[in-house]
Amino acid sequence: MKNKISIIGVPMDLGQSRRGVDMGPSAMRYAGAIEKLEELDYQIHDLGDIPINRPDKPTTDNSSNLKNLAQVVEANQKLAEMVDKEIEKRHFPLIFGGDHSIAIGSLAGISKHYENLGVIWYDAHGDLNSGETSPSGNIHGMPLAVSLGIGHEKLTNILGFAPKIKPENIVIIGARSLDPGERELIRDRGIKVYTMHELDRMGMPKVMEETISYLKERTDGVHLSLDLDGLDPSEAPGVGTPVIGGITYRESHLAMEMLEESKLLTSAEFVEVNPILDEKNKTATVAVGLMGSLFGEKLK
Numbered sequence: 001m002k003n004k005i006s007i008i009g010v011p012m013d014l015g016q017s018r019r020g021v022d023m024g025p026s027a028m029r030y031a032g033a034i035e036k037l038e039e040l041d042y043q044i045h046d047l048g049d050i051p052i053n054r055p056d057k058p059t060t061d062n063s064s065n066l067k068n069l070a071q072v073v074e075a076n077q078k079l080a081e082m083v084d085k086e087i088e089k090r091h092f093p094l095i096f097g098g099d100h101s102i103a104i105g106s107l108a109g110i111s112k113h114y115e116n117l118g119v120i121w122y123d124a125h126g127d128l129n130s131g132e133t134s135p136s137g138n139i140h141g142m143p144l145a146v147s148l149g150i151g152h153e154k155l156t157n158i159l160g161f162a163p164k165i166k167p168e169n170i171v172i173i174g175a176r177s178l179d180p181g182e183r184e185l186i187r188d189r190g191i192k193v194y195t196m197h198e199l200d201r202m203g204m205p206k207v208m209e210e211t212i213s214y215l216k217e218r219t220d221g222v223h224l225s226l227d228l229d230g231l232d233p234s235e236a237p238g239v240g241t242p243v244i245g246g247i248t249y250r251e252s253h254l255a256m257e258m259l260e261e262s263k264l265l266t267s268a269e270f271v272e273v274n275p276i277l278d279e280k281n282k283t284a285t286v287a288v289g290l291m292g293s294l295f296g297e298k299l300k
């Protein structure tokens, strides 16, 4: 029997302020995501895109500085419910963003099914802000904190429980732009982080070996949340918050291949692809290439 992957597109751009990232799911489909996974002999269930309620102009909640809070909550609620159902059917959820605020819904739906869900956060950023520490009010800078139960109650309490994950089950890879409040949280909660400094010193093979054995010991499922801005902007230019000095294309493929070999992953998402800021759909193409490695494309 073929393994089943359920693809859910989330055309969300309300978690940040640059338009176009809502076209990420189409860009990845256009770059051949479905065909690639089918070639790798998976049975694909493409559930299409979740409808997003778009306000005429950006809204800010009176009780907080969070932008478009109501719409972000609504979309993540829907996403969480869909992900939950797919896992119940024993399908592997693969989510296409959209900005990174959608990880709130993914993690809500997934974490219902695990005691100790592990999370690999492949990103230039920590996304560990809350309303109090955020420099921008953009919810895409908050999903990892929200999943730890930190932040606005409407976000932390999606599906009616919090927290979704434990700090010791998180590994951040590729960080190079952390706000002061995020650094504090990482220190206080003991979150494992491989910054670009560690990547340079240790190399990707060692970083992934350590990540895999660390998560293998303590988790019963692992979600990969891959923000394309984790890669260097020369190789993935179509992102809203690029930071130079990132992970290379080759290192990223190796990371995906090592994850595939580990058989640890139980869900994944690819986020922050913005075709308007891209060069000829390069970033979506990189994302689809990485999916290939993650799902077993290599010469054996």
Ligand SMILES: NC(=[NH2+])NCCC[C@H](N)C(=O)O
Residues within 6 Å of the ligand: 099, 100, 101, 125, 127, 129, 134, 135, 136, 137, 138, 140, 141, 142, 177, 179, 227, 229, 241, 272
């Ligand atoms: N998912 C992302 N690209 N996040 C970028 C966050 C940038 C910054 N730390 C903020 O809170 O606004």
Ligand SMILES: [Mn+2]
Residues within 6 Å of the ligand: 123, 124, 125, 227, 229, 230, 241
């Ligand atoms: Mn990022």
Ligand SMILES: [Mn+2]
Residues within 6 Å of the ligand: 100, 123, 125, 127, 140, 227
């Ligand atoms: Mn991110």
